[in-house]
Amino acid sequence: MGLVQYFRKKHLSFVTLVSWFLLFYIIAALVFWFISLETQNQQMYVYRVSELKRDEPTYYNKVMEAEKARRLKSIQYIGEGSIFLLLILVGAGFVYRATKRQIMVSHQQQNFMMAVTHELKTPIAVTRLNLETMLKRKLEDAQREKLLRNTLQEANRLNELCNNILVSAQLEAGAYRLERQELDISALAQAVADDCITRYPQRTIVTTIPSEIYVDGEQLLLQLLVSNLLENALKYSAKDKPVLLGLAIEGKQVKLTVADEGAGIPDTEKKKIFTKFYRIGSESTRSTKGTGLGLYLCKKIATDHKGSIAVKDNTPQGSIFTVTLQSA
Incomplete structure (x- = not known):
């Protein structure tokens, strides 16, 4: 059991590490493309201005138009990049929370299986021992009554445990009809x-x-x-x-x-x-x-x-x- 838990923890650690690596890689790629596009935008602005003739009457107006186009492109890149970054971070947050919740539920279910196994085995073992004692030995009425009472208590424990598990599953699934x-x-x-x-x-x-x-x-x-x-x-x-x-x-x-x-x-x-x-x-x-x-x-x-x-x-x-x- 310990070996299984060890490999399971190693597996979860590996998955978590890969997830963080992919997140940083995507963000780094997004930053890289933003810098590349902004650099290209700056180069296009310089190229357009260099193609203009300074002695033209409309030279200043065309420079202003090129500058305006450069700024609009920069705003577009910043806006689109910010939206993509926000979506990536929100998605990563949801994935992280879902993964964390799943790990916690898995751990709790594992604890539950260990606990319920013990809870089931104990009354069964006690009941079996009591019945075997009554079959193999000739007991006085007081001793027999004590063993029977003890066996009944363990049976009640089993009944309560089964009721808890059954009712819990029915309530969670919405299958239990309340008759108030x-x-x-x-x-x-x-x-x-x-x-x-x-x-x-x-x-x-x-x-x-x-x-x-x-x-x-x-x-x-x-x-x-x-x-x-x-x-x-x-x-x-x-x-x-x-x-x-x-x-x-x-x-x-x-x-x-x-x-x-x-x-x-x-x-x-x-x-x-x-x-x-x-x-x-x-x-x-x-x-x-x-x-x-x-x-x-x-x-x-x-x-x-x-x-x-x-x-x-x-x-x-x-x-x-x-x-x-x-x-x-």
């Missing part, structure tokens, strides 16, 4: 929180959710949104730190907040974290699980519900994610 309805967001958020409490009994999840707050939305998508935000907070905060889930109504808006006491997010990364496949750091040094789809999905879901999502620093440390939706 008047939805009790209070009950939905509490149900997601209860599920997380069951799956993570060693963690503390504190909820502040008033009853009967309604929004106009899609149940599955909003479940994914709340679940992804809670999962994100649990992943990036210490096990002894609580995660807070709050819901409030302010005028015609419903605000859902998820707060953690983790390491926080640098200001330079706050906008990037909602980009598809983007994760802070590199896949080789990152210790937390994830595919880079969770927060991207949250932003996409919030936007499709005519809402918004934002992140700010928590006090004394950590992050607070706030989703704003329209109340029903």
Whole structure:
């Protein structure tokens, strides 16, 4: 894998070097032709003036006409050259941005493939080990129940991962049809929180959710949104730190907040974290699980519900994610 990455980087470096060389060559050729044409224009002016007879009554007028023609040609060359140069620079800028974006997307997709492979293999391996243990050994009911509960948790992880990937692809392609309805967001958020409490009994999840707050939305998508935000907070905060889930109504808006006491997010990364496949750091040094789809999905879901999502620093440390939706 390292050898493939090495040759890929070498290939991209070579392509970039060739692109810059061609750009400078084109600009140099444009400057060369401008100087050549301007020199030729000056020579034609000198030739025309030398052909005139000084004793002619119209000598001065013809010299002025030749000078005017020379100036017009110079203006023409400067104008055409400037337009060509501007078009070349604009085109080069677009090519550079497209190439840079493609390289970044390629790198993010590669990180995503590495992450999703790990995310898929881990629950499959745990599930297989649990089932093999139950088949090969005679276990007590308590041990059997513990293994079954663990296997169910891993199956839920796989289900969430598949949902994230599938819904993300459908939303991006415009193939997902939102079936909006008047939805009790209070009950939905509490149900997601209860599920997380069951799956993570060693963690503390504190909820502040008033009853009967309604929004106009899609149940599955909003479940994914709340679940992804809670999962994100649990992943990036210490096990002894609580995660807070709050819901409030302010005028015609419903605000859902998820707060953690983790390491926080640098200001330079706050906008990037909602980009598809983007994760802070590199896949080789990152210790937390994830595919880079969770927060991207949250932003996409919030936007499709005519809402918004934002992140700010928590006090004394950590992050607070706030989703704003329209109340029903």
